[in-house]
Amino acid sequence: MFCAFLGSMRQLSLCAVALATFIIPCFILAPVRADDLRGHGGPVMAIALSEDGGSALTGSFDYSMIHWQLSDDGPEIVHRFDEHDAAVNDVVFIPDTSLAATASDDGFVRIWDLESATLVHVLEGHSHKVVDLAVSADGALLASAAWDQTARLWHVETGTLAGVLEGHANNVNAVAFSTDGEQVFTASYDGTVRAWETQDARYLSTLLSFGWGINELQLLPDGEHLLFGSLEGTVGVIDIEAGELETTLVSHDGPVLSLLVDHDEGIAASGGGDGRIYVWNVDDWSSLGLHENPYGPVWAMALSGDHSSFYYGSLDDFAIHWQMTPAAPYEEVRSDFPRRFQVSEDMSLGETQFARKCSVCHTLTPDGANRAGPTLYRVFGRRAGTLPGYAYSTALLQAEIIWNEDTIEQLFDDGPQEFVPGTKMPLQRMTNPEERTALIAFLREATQGDSSVDGDGDELEQ
Amino acid sequence: MARMKFLCDAERCIECNACVTACKNEHEVPWGINRRRVVTINDGGPGERSISVACMHCSDAPCMAVCPVDCFYQTDEGVVLHSKDLCIGCGYCFYACPFGAPQFPQVGNFGTRGKMDKCTFCAGGPEEDHSQAEFGAYGRNRLGEGKLPLCAEMCSTRALLAGDGDRVADIYRERVVARGFGSGAWGWSNAYPGEGS
Secondary structure, three states: OOHHHHOOOOHHHHHHHHHHOOOOOOOOOOOOOOOEEEEOOOEEEEEOOOOOOOEEEEEEEOOEEEEEEOOOOOOOEEEEEOOOOOOOOOEEEEOOOOOOEEEEEOEEEEEEEEOOOEEEEEEEEOOOEEEEEEEOOOOOOEEEEEEOOEEEEEEEEOOOEEEEEEEOOOOOOEEEEEEOEEEEEEOOOOOOOEEOOOOOEEEEEEEEOOOEEEEEEEEEEOOOOEEEEEEOOOOEEEEOOOOEEEEEEEOOOEEEEEEEOOOOOOOOEEEEOOEEEEEEOOOOOHHHHHEEOOOOOEEEEEEOOOOOOOEOOOOOOOOEEEEOOOOOOOOOOOEOOOOOOOOOOOHHHHHHHHHHHOOOOOOOOOOOOOOOOOOOOOOOOHHHOOOOOOOHHHHHHHHEEEOOOHHHHHHHHHHHHHHHHOOOOOOOOOOOOHHHHHHHHHHHOOOOOOEEEOOOOEEEOO | OOOEEEEEOOOOOOOOOOHHHHHHHOOOOOOOOOOOOOEEOOOOOOOOOOEEEEOOOOOHHHHHOOOOOOOEEOOOOOEEEOOOOOOOOHHHHHHHHOOOEOOOOOOOOOOOOOOOOOOOOOOOOOOOOOHHHHHHOOOEOHHHHHHOHHHHHHHOOOEEEEEEHHHHHHHHHHHHHHHHOOOEEHHHHHOOOOOOO
């Protein structure tokens, strides 16, 4: 009976399999485990672990990076960096320093000092999403890949541009440095992997013309090969010297979304849109295991300090911690299901609008849950840009808007960018007046604070 | 009601790019966006194949499963469409799609993410059928006019087929029988698992 709530045929088929085997409800009450990295308010798109494994960085759809301290007692949040104006797509530690860098949908790369929890540099130049970062072994140079068809090189210490790698015919999705840092490699939606000279950003050669777009690229421990993952699911190895495809390892049933290469242990792994994670020994490419999460893609992966476990990001608001090799006989899938934006048939029109269009970024409770937008708790009568603790855009801070039925109506009729130019809120309009009115009526009720609706838009038990 | 599907016969595609041009012209797709493209694998070498690729309107569409604002919907004819009013340009669908179909226009202001654009199977969008608003955001609604996607109509070698999935599968099956081999329907089993051919 609960199957009516499911959003896709894939989920229906999963339930069918489950029901055929065991009688279980299709509502999955996700278990909470203390070793997962919980603190974000949106899906985790990037994970990095420090060399000693003692700390971690995660980047999320919620516009933030979180710095974690890892110990036997579990992860602890050291600081949440929320100065980006859009989703954070990648995070890296800068070796031998206290610095880290983030890449964002807002088109900027930012360099942070983790010790003082301060912003050090804002790297401006890209004109589209920045989706991948790589840092040279000596920590002097940072490379960024962006959907403006370029990759850029930056001096970490000064935050200045060191070069622009131009030539790809479409989005650049990934970058990697050679071991000595003298070359940098780029992978693009145009289906090519290219080599460039770091010193003068000069194009050297096209290592691979694969046809299908390349999503991911990592240098392998021998320094002579690259591991790549493509949008149609192929994971393969490129011989850099020969400039050719050496072998293909596996074909995911969907795009390859993340690669993991551990230079100490000689382990490589690929995560895909099919929820599968294949693990190999890079010496002979023998299989070391297969992990599966049937509920979603594997956006990001990182190996723990002792190499016994790994973290990965999917559609959940947290990074999941699983045993690495050998794979545990049974791993819980801690994904909440159905997700908060998946609507049920018994929702009112207004509640449906909230669940689908607002809940991914806003709560209705006093706790904003670190989502991309501020909580809407008691939003009526509140002046825009005044909720303590939320990193508003300058546009909202300067806006003289009081949120009420009229202003919220106008916000969605005109669209956020028209109503408050410069806001961080994504371009989203509601052109149907009936839906706008229903949403506002729902918000009027649900943001009061004493309603029977919780922060995820679910009805609380009486 | 017919279940609409695309099929690209890689044994026939000659990489002429007429489908790409027809689509761009018919829908007045903005600069920098191609809803359809031709991918060539093993270019210049043995086993070279070209494949015309756009949104395949998958039965179990992975883009729908990852969208955080649930902006996709599937019509009674199986066409996967989306609402540009709802789309927040996060790009999750771009990475989830095994065909690389979702496209994102470059927008001027930092922090403002462009709305996703993709093939509509020439079926318009959620706006009123044949309205200026529908054409402006999604392109021509040829399906609503009783026509099939122009890319396939324009294909001179009939490599690209579009229409009732059963009929399309039958045509391909006849070709395979006639030529004695058939591995050309790239992406069909991925887009429509367990649905024949």
